[in-house]
Amino acid sequence: xxxxxxxxxxxxxxxxxxxxxxxxxxKGLLLMGPDCGTAIIxxxxxxxxxxxxxxxxxxxxxxxxxxQQLICLLAAAGxxxxxxxxxxxxxxxxAIGGIMMRRGLELLTHDPQTEVIALxxxxxxxxxxxxxxxxxxxxxxxxxxxFLGMTPxxxxxxxxxVKLARTHTEGAKLxxxxxxxxxxxxxxxxxxxxxxxxxxGERAGLASTQRYIRALYSGGTLCYEAMLLLSERVGxxxxxxPLRQEWALTAKETYRGHTALDLGADEYTRGKPHPMIDxxxxxxxxxxxxxxxxxxxxxxDIVLGFCSHPNPAAVYAPVITRLRxxxxxxxxxxxxxxSLCGTExxxxxxxxxxxxxxxxxxxxxxxxxxxxxxxxxLVSDRGSSSQRKDQAYD
Numbered sequence: 151x152x153x154x155x156x157x158x159x160x161x162x163x164x165x166x167x168x169x170x171x172x173x174x175x176x177k178g179l180l181l182m183g184p185d186c187g188t189a190i191i192x193x194x195x196x197x198x199x200x201x202x203x204x205x206x207x208x209x210x211x212x213x214x215x216x217x218q219q220l221i222c223l224l225a226a227a228g229x230x231x232x233x234x235x236x237x238x239x240x241x242x243x244x245a246i247g248g249i250m251m252r253r254g255l256e257l258l259t260h261d262p263q264t265e266v267i268a269l270x271x272x273x274x275x276x277x278x279x280x281x282x283x284x285x286x287x288x289x290x291x292x293x294x295x296x297f298l299g300m301t302p303x304x305x306x307x308x309x310x311x312v313k314l315a316r317t318h319t320e321g322a323k324l325x326x327x328x329x330x331x332x333x334x335x336x337x338x339x340x341x342x343x344x345x346x347x348x349x350x351g352e353r354a355g356l357a358s359t360q361r362y363i364r365a366l367y368s369g370g371t372l373c374y375e376a377m378l379l380l381s382e383r384v385g386x387x388x389x390x391x392p393l394r395q396e397w398a399l400t401a402k403e404t405y406r407g408h409t410a411l412d413l414g415a416d417e418y419t420r421g422k423p424h425p426m427i428d429x430x431x432x433x434x435x436x437x438x439x440x441x442x443x444x445x446x447x448x449x450x451d452i453v454l455g456f457c458s459h460p461n462p463a464a465v466y467a468p469v470i471t472r473l474r475x476x477x478x479x480x481x482x483x484x485x486x487x488x489s490l491c492g493t494e495x496x497x498x499x500x501x502x503x504x505x506x507x508x509x510x511x512x513x514x515x516x517x518x519x520x521x522x523x524x525x526x527x528l529v530s531d532r533g534s535s536s537q538r539k540d541q542a543y544d
Contacts, residue, residue, distance in 0.1 A: 156196045157183025157238070160416075164245045167238070171249040180253060186236040187214030190221070197236075198426060200455040201495030205230025207325050208264035210254035212241045212271040215369030215453060216296070216318060218491055219518055220270055222500075223322035225493040226516055227335035232263040239370075242274030242297075248282050255282070259289045266292050266328045268321060272374050273299035286312045292328045296321035298375055299393075317375060319519040337516040342524060345513060352447075353528050355483030360446035361532045363387075363525050364439040365410035366432055368425040372451045372489060373412040376522045383526040384408050390415055404438060405445075408529075411435065426458045429465050440473040440484055446532065447485045449525045451518065452507075454492025454500060461498060463506035470510040485528055486512045489521035 155174070162170075162184040174181040182189050182196075188211070189196040193204055200218055202225045209231055211217035217234055224231065235257070237250035251269060258264045267289065269282065274297050286293040287310030296315040308314065313328070315321035323333040334340075342349075363380065367373035370391065377387045388406040392398040399406060412418075413425045413432050425432045432450075439445050452462050459465065470486050477484035488507055492500040504514050515521040 152177070152179070154180040154191070155182065156189055156236070157181065157186055158197055159183070160185030160239075164240065164243075167240065168246050168249070171241075171246065175249055175253050180235060180257075181250060182236045183238040185240065186238045188217050188234065189236040190231060190234040192233070195456050198453065198455055198457045199234075200225070200491075200493050201497075202493055203230030203495075204232065204263075206232055206263060206265035206329055207268060208232040208258035208261060208266070209234040209268045209270060210237065210251050210258065211235070211269070212237045212239055212251060212274070213371035215451075215491065216270045216272070216298070216371035216375075218369075218453060218455065219318040219372060220268060220296070220322055220325075222491050222493050223319060223336050223517065224325065225495075226337050227322070227326050227331055227333070229326055229329065229331050232261060233258065239272070242271045242278050242282070244275040244278065248274070248278040251282055252285055255285060255289065255293075259291055264291065266294065266325050268325050269293065269295045269297070270318070270321070271297050272371050273297070276300070276304055279304075283308050283312055286310065294321050294324045294328065298371065299378055317379070317519045319517045337520065339520055339523065341515055341517070341520055345524070349485070349513070349524060349527060352483045352485040356446050356528070356532075357443065357482040359443045360482060361529060362405070362444050363408045363410075363447050363449055363529055364405055364442070364445045365449040365525070366435050366439065367410065367412050367451050368414045368432065369451050369453055369491070370412045370414055372491070372518045373410050375518055376449065377410045379519060379522045380408060380410065380526060384529060390417065404435070405442060410449075426453050429459060429462060433465070433469055436469065437473065440477065443482070445484070447487060447525050447528045449487050449489070449521060451489040451491065451521075452503070454490070454496040454498045454503060456497065458498070461503075463498075463503040467506045467510035467512075470507070470512055474511050487521050487525050488512050488514045489518040490514050490516055491518070
């Protein structure tokens, strides 16, 4: 019928996805998905999306929460988006070949409202990434590529007006600069400065047994970004979506040393609501982390917007207050750091959520990168530096 398709479900075999996307591309259409959680088309949000102003930055993403983070950081800088086209999480795999990201890139290249294009993905196939960057170099518009986990060397020689970013925050700053905005307005490391004394106080209150970060994420891409940044600073990070196979948690393990859980992964959500919708499951893991005397800091993401919980701060704040009080009674501090992804226009209202969470004693950052850096600062030098060096992700 000549219509674009937004396909939220992920229960589609890879071969069928490849055939369907090839068919859509041959008709000049978009198949956003399968497993596409986020898109904003002509100002209308689909799936998990945020209320963002219209603007001149167009996004194509194989990552729902990665796109949301970028959209919200741009909104914080006073800028908006033209379109946010989701592709589904497997689009940049070797099997699919980036069919929809390439199509989205073509559409935004010819879109008169779009001045700068941003590409977002977790670790893509190296071949597919290089082909997409070569296509981006042919665009008449500047392109910012945030392909988490790829190094500049792996990107190869990038020609044309294509910029590479290691994190969503860096990608947002580059996009803002390219449209003539003030990149300093993107929430970054400067937001850490006013909190240094509080962070130092929390660190001073840690007991000798408290050595590890326990990160409980609802967004898979935000979790992946956190693990990349943490592994560079603290070494091995155990996970259900590990950077290395030897860092994988076993079926009997909940935490092992520094740990980052993607609680939105299939094994946690099959037959259950996603933690962005219903916090019940994550509250269970939060309590277990707080009870563990090896936990030095708890790191959470809270993603606002359509389809997410209508008032997550009202759920998390009293629990955070209680757990922190119990830790103090036991003679230790329990810092909680929150990566808060949202906009003031979201139904939950970013500022209202921030106020409630901060009143509960949490450290709140709009940049996931900065939240991770804050967490890492609390555990630096609390273990073997030689071990961290040996275990670091490279």
